[in-house]
Amino acid sequence: MFGAITIMAMAAAGAAAAPANDGAERWRVSEPLAAYVENSSGEVLALDCIRASCRYLLALKGDCQEGTLFGTIVNSQAGETPATLKCHTNSKGNVLIVGDADVGRLMSGDHIAFAYPQTESLIAVARFSLAGASEAIATVVANAKQRDAAAATP
Amino acid sequence: MFRTIALMIMAVSAASAAIAEPDQTFGQWRASADATSVLAYTQNESGAQFGFGCSDGRCFYYLYTRAGCVVDRQYDLLLSSQTAGDAPQIHSAFPRAVCGAGEGDDADLRALYFDGQNMPALIAASVVAIAIPAEDSQFRVSKFSLEGASAAVTWARARYGQTPASGDAPQ
Numbered sequence: 001m002f003g004a005i006t007i008m009a010m011a012a013a014g015a016a017a018a019p020a021n022d023g024a025e026r027w028r029v030s031e032p033l034a035a036y037v038e039n040s041s042g043e044v045l046a047l048d049c050i051r052a053s054c055r056y057l058l059a060l061k062g063d064c065q066e067g068t069l070f071g072t073i074v075n076s077q078a079g080e081t082p083a084t085l086k087c088h089t090n091s092k093g094n095v096l097i098v099g100d101a102d103v104g105r106l107m108s109g110d111h112i113a114f115a116y117p118q119t120e121s122l123i124a125v126a127r128f129s130l131a132g133a134s135e136a137i138a139t140v141v142a143n144a145k146q147r148d149a150a151a152a153t154p
Numbered sequence: 155m156f157r158t159i160a161l162m163i164m165a166v167s168a169a170s171a172a173i174a175e176p177d178q179t180f181g182q183w184r185a186s187a188d189a190t191s192v193l194a195y196t197q198n199e200s201g202a203q204f205g206f207g208c209s210d211g212r213c214f215y216y217l218y219t220r221a222g223c224v225v226d227r228q229y230d231l232l233l234s235s236q237t238a239g240d241a242p243q244i245h246s247a248f249p250r251a252v253c254g255a256g257e258g259d260d261a262d263l264r265a266l267y268f269d270g271q272n273m274p275a276l277i278a279a280s281v282v283a284i285a286i287p288a289e290d291s292q293f294r295v296s297k298f299s300l301e302g303a304s305a306a307v308t309w310a311r312a313r314y315g316q317t318p319a320s321g322d323a324p325q
Contacts, residue, residue: 071248073232075287082230082248115285115293117234117246122283125293 025129027136032143035136037128045112045128047137049144056098058085058114060126064094072116074101076130077109085116107133178309181302185309192314194306196298204284204298206270206307208314215249215273217266221286221294223253229266229287235279235300245279247272277303 027037036046044059064070064087072083083101087094106112111127118124178185185194195205203218223229233247249268256263266286276282279300285293 071232071246073230073248073285073287073293075293076291077289080230080287109291111291113291113293115232115287115295117232117244119236119242119244122234122236122244122281122297123232123285123293123295125285125295127291 025131027130027132029136029139033140033147035133035140037130037133039126039128041126043126043128045114045126047140049140052148054141054144056103058096058098058126059094060096060114060116061124062118064096065089070096070116072098072114074098074103074106074112074114076106076112078106081106085114104137107137177313178306179302180306180309182299183302183306185306185313187310187313192310194303194310196300196303196306198296198298200296202296202298204282204296206310208310213270213311213314214267215270216268217251217284217286217296218256219264219266219286219294219296220262221264221296222262222288223264223266223286225253225255225264227253229253231266231268231287232285232293233273233276233282234285235276235282237279245272245276247276274304277307 025037025039027035029035030046033049034046036044038044041061043061044057046057046059048055048057066087066089068087070085070087072085074081074083081101081103083103084099085096086099088097103112107130109130112130113125113127115123115125177187180194183194183196185192187193191207191209193205193207195203195207197203200220202220204216205218206215207213217231229251231247231249231251233249235245237243237245249271251266251268254265254267256265277300281297282300283295283297285295288294
C-alpha cells in the first residue's frame with residue numbers, strides 16, 4: 001500500500017519530468033526537488049527536498065499510524081547505522097520519514113537495505129538499488145540549493 | 155572475559171554431554187554454570203545460539219553464529235519479538251554488538267556480544283528474530299525460541315549472584 005500510494009503521489013507531483021519506466025531498478029528524478037527508486041516489491045525510497053531541508057522517505061508494505069516511531073537498521077556497502085522511521089499520513093497515504101541518521105553517507109555501493117520490526121515475520125528487510133542514485137541525488141540537491149539561493153536574494 | 159564465555163559456549167556447543175545434562179532446562183532454553191561463569195542459552199535449527207552469560211563481574215547477551223562478522227568490529231543489531239495473546243505487541247532493541255572470535259576448530263563461528271538494555275521485555279515473548287548487517291548490504295536474520303528464556307536468564311542471574319537491578323551492561 002505504501003509503495004503504490006507514494007508512487008502515485010510522486011507521479012502526480014512530477015510525472016512529466018520522470019523518464020520512462022524501463023523496468024530497471026534505478027533512481028529517477030521525478031521532479032526538480034525529488035528523486036526516488038522503487039524495488040521489485042513495490043517499496044520506494046525517495047529523497048525529498050521540497051521542504052526547507054532534504055529528507056529521505058520510505059514507502060513500505062503495511063500500514064502505520066500518524067506519528068508512530070519505528071526503529072530501523074540501515075545497511076549498505078558504505079556501512080550501517082540505526083535510524084528512526086516516523087509515520088506520516090496525509091490525504092495521499094502514508095510514508096515513513098527517515099530520521100536521526102546520516103543516511104546520505106550510506107548512499108554508495110550497489111544497494112542499500114533497511115531492516116525493521118514487523119508483525120508477520122518479526123523482521124522485514126527492504127532493499128533498494130543505488131544505480132543512478134548519486135546523479136539523481138546530486139541533481140535534486142543542486143536544485144534545492146538554487147531554490148534556496150533564489151529565495152535568499154532580495 | 156569474552157574468551158571465558160566463548161570457551162564456555164564452545165563447551166556447550168561441542169560437548170553433547172554438557173548439553174545432555176545441563177544444570178537446568180527451561181522450555182527451549184538451558185542453563186549451565188561453572189565456578190566463575192554462568193550461561194543461559196537456546197539453539198536454533200541452524201545450530202546458532204542465542205544466550206545470556208556472566209563472567210568476570212559482567213553480564214551480556216550473545217549470538218553465536220556462522221552468519222559472519224569481522225572480529226573486533228562493532229555492529230548495530232536489530233532484535234524483534236512479539237508477545238502472544240489478543241493484543242500482540244512488538245518489542246525491539248537495537249544493541250551495538252562486538253564481534254568476537256569463536257573458539258575451537260570451526261574458524262567460521264563468531265560470537266556477537268551485546269548489553270541487555272530493553273532485553274527483559276523483549277525476551278518475555280515466544281520468538282525473537284535477530285538481524286545482523288552483512289558486508290554486502292544484506293542482513294542475516296536468525297530466529298530463536300524464547301520459551302523459557304526469562305526463567306533461564308533469571309536462574310543464571312541468581313546463580314551468578316546478580317539481581318536484575320544491577321543491570322546487564324558490560325563495564
